[in-house]
Amino acid sequence: MRKSTLVPVLALLGSLALTTSCSTDTSSIDSAPAKTGSTPTGGTAEGTDPGGSVNPAKIKGIRIVSDNSDDRSCPWASSYPDVPGASGMTAAMKKYVATRIAGFRGDDGGSAVTCGADSTGASPNGAELNISYSFLVASGDVVGVRLTTLNRPAAGDGLDTRTYWYDGKNGTAESAYALIADGSQDAFVAALQKQLKGKEGADPASLDDTENRTASLDDMAFTADGGLRVDFDRGTVGVPAGGRYTVTFPKATVTPWLSDFGKRVQQQTASPSAGLDLGATSTPSATMPTQTADGDDTTNCAEVKCIALTFDDGPAAPYTATLLTYLAKYDARVTFFTVGQNVAAHPELVRAEVRAGHEVGNHSWNHPDLTRLATGEIRSQLERTSAAIKAATGKEPTLFRPPYGAINGKVRSATTLSPVLWDVDTEDWKYPNASRVAQYVISKAGRNDVVLLHDIHPTSVGAVPEILRTLSARGYHFVTVSHLRATL
Structure with missing residues (x-):
C-alpha cells in the first residue's frame, strides 16, 4: 500500500473541556x-x-x-x-x-x-x-x-x-x-x-x-x-x-x-499514599539507552539515498528501549508516532527518543478513527497527546499520523499539525514474524520512502537489525520525516 506522505495543512486551534457532576450532600442521579x-x-x-x-x-x-x-x-x-x-x-x-x-x-x-x-x-x-x-x-x-x-x-x-x-x-x-x-x-x-x-x-x-x-x-x-x-x-x-x-x-x-x-x-x-505497594517485586525493565545525538543530521537527501522509518503506537516497554539500542548502532534516526496514553505511562522512553536524535510525532490519545469524531473530540485527542509529549520532552510535536491513515477535511481543519502517511505498509501487526517484516521492507523500500512499522510488537523490533544492516549496505541513510521533507 502506497500513500502520499507530503500533505500541507492549515488549521484552527481549539480545546474541549469535559466535566462530570457529583453530589456532595445528597444522593443524585443523572441520565444521558x-x-x-x-x-x-x-x-x-x-x-x-x-x-x-x-x-x-x-x-x-x-x-x-x-x-x-x-x-x-x-x-x-x-x-x-x-x-x-x-x-x-x-x-x-x-x-x-x-x-x-x-x-x-x-x-x-x-x-x-x-x-x-x-x-x-x-x-x-x-x-x-x-x-x-x-x-x-x-x-x-x-x-x-x-x-x-x-x-x-x-x-x-x-x-x-x-x-x-x-x-x-x-x-x-x-x-x-x-x-x-x-x-x-x-x-x-x-x-x-x-x-x-x-x-x-x-x-x-x-x-x-x-x-x-x-x-x-x-x-x-x-x-x-x-x-x-x-x-x-x-x-x-x-x-x-x-x-x-x-x-x-x-x-x-x-x-x-x-x-x-x-x-x-x-x-x-x-487521600492517596506516597506510592503503590502491592508487596511484589516489579519486573526489571530493559536497560534505558543513554545515547545522545551526535550533532545535527547533515544528510542531504537530494544527493544521497534516504529512507524514513516510522514506528507507531508506542512507546512500549521494553520493546522501544531495545529498538533505540539497535538504531544507535547504525546512527539511524527515525520518527516515532506516539499514542498519548502510552506517553503518559512511559515519558522516560520518549525523552530517550529525543535525546538520541529521533523525532516524536502525535498519533492521537488512544487510536480512534479521527474521521468519525466531532471536531472538538479530534482536537482533544491530538492536543492531549501533544501536551503529554511536551511534558516529557519540553518540545511540542509538529507532525501527526492519523490512526489507520484515516484523514479528511474535518481532521485537517482541527489541527495545525502536519499529517504524515506512508509509502510502504509492512502490515507487521498482521504478520508477527521478524524475518518476514525485514524482507518485506528490504524488497519494497525505495529512495525517499516513508515506511510504516510498530514498536509495540517484539517481532517488528526484532526485524530492525536486518533492515538497518542490509539497507545501509545498499547506501541508504536513515532520517526523520521532517529531515526528509526539509532536504528534498
Whole structure:
C-alpha cells in the first residue's frame, strides 16, 4: 500500500473541556438520553473518572499492553495496563479484551461484524472497536482501572465502561461490587433503586436479580471527596433509549455500606499514599539507552539515498528501549508516532527518543478513527497527546499520523499539525514474524520512502537489525520525516 506522505495543512486551534457532576450532600442521579450521531469522547475515558488523576509513570515497572489492526476496513485498537503485583486484575482485563476483539472480528464463532473496504478504504458500515484504559486509583495497597470500550456499529451508543480492582492486602482481583460489604448489599441496591425510580426508561426492578448484580454493577468508583459514583451502560437498568444512568452517593451515606476493601479504596482515592505497594517485586525493565545525538543530521537527501522509518503506537516497554539500542548502532534516526496514553505511562522512553536524535510525532490519545469524531473530540485527542509529549520532552510535536491513515477535511481543519502517511505498509501487526517484516521492507523500500512499522510488537523490533544492516549496505541513510521533507 502506497500513500502520499507530503500533505500541507492549515488549521484552527481549539480545546474541549469535559466535566462530570457529583453530589456532595445528597444522593443524585443523572441520565444521558440517546443523542443521534454523538460519540462520547471518541471512546476515551476523558471526563468520566470520578476520582483524582493518577500518574501511571509513577507506577514502578508498569507495562502498557497495546495492540491494533491498523486496517481501516475493520479497525480495532486496544490498550490496558499490566501492573506488577496485580496479575489477577491484569488477567481479567486481558480476558475481557481478547473476548471483545474476537467477537468484533468474528473469531469466536458468532456473527461477525461485516468488514470490508469501500471506495475510500474504510469499513462501509462504520465498524470500529476501541478499548482504552484510565486509572481510578493506584495507591497504598489498592489499584482501580476503568476500561472504556467503544464498539461501532452497536445498539445505542456502543459504549461500555467497567472497572477492575485489585486488593494488595489479600492478593486478589476484585469486582466493583466487592466495594460493598456482603451484609450491606441489599440496602445499597435498595438505595440505588430508589434513585432510579421514576426516571424515564429506567427499570429499577432489574436489580432484584441477585445473580446478575455483579454484572450490572460493574462500573463503580469513588469521587475525590469520598463519595461513590455508580455508572450504568445503556440497557443495563432500563431500555437503551433511556440512555446511561449515573447515581452518586455522598461519603456519609455510602461509608457504612463499604467492605474493608471498599473503605481502603475510598481512603486511597480521597487521600492517596506516597506510592503503590502491592508487596511484589516489579519486573526489571530493559536497560534505558543513554545515547545522545551526535550533532545535527547533515544528510542531504537530494544527493544521497534516504529512507524514513516510522514506528507507531508506542512507546512500549521494553520493546522501544531495545529498538533505540539497535538504531544507535547504525546512527539511524527515525520518527516515532506516539499514542498519548502510552506517553503518559512511559515519558522516560520518549525523552530517550529525543535525546538520541529521533523525532516524536502525535498519533492521537488512544487510536480512534479521527474521521468519525466531532471536531472538538479530534482536537482533544491530538492536543492531549501533544501536551503529554511536551511534558516529557519540553518540545511540542509538529507532525501527526492519523490512526489507520484515516484523514479528511474535518481532521485537517482541527489541527495545525502536519499529517504524515506512508509509502510502504509492512502490515507487521498482521504478520508477527521478524524475518518476514525485514524482507518485506528490504524488497519494497525505495529512495525517499516513508515506511510504516510498530514498536509495540517484539517481532517488528526484532526485524530492525536486518533492515538497518542490509539497507545501509545498499547506501541508504536513515532520517526523520521532517529531515526528509526539509532536504528534498
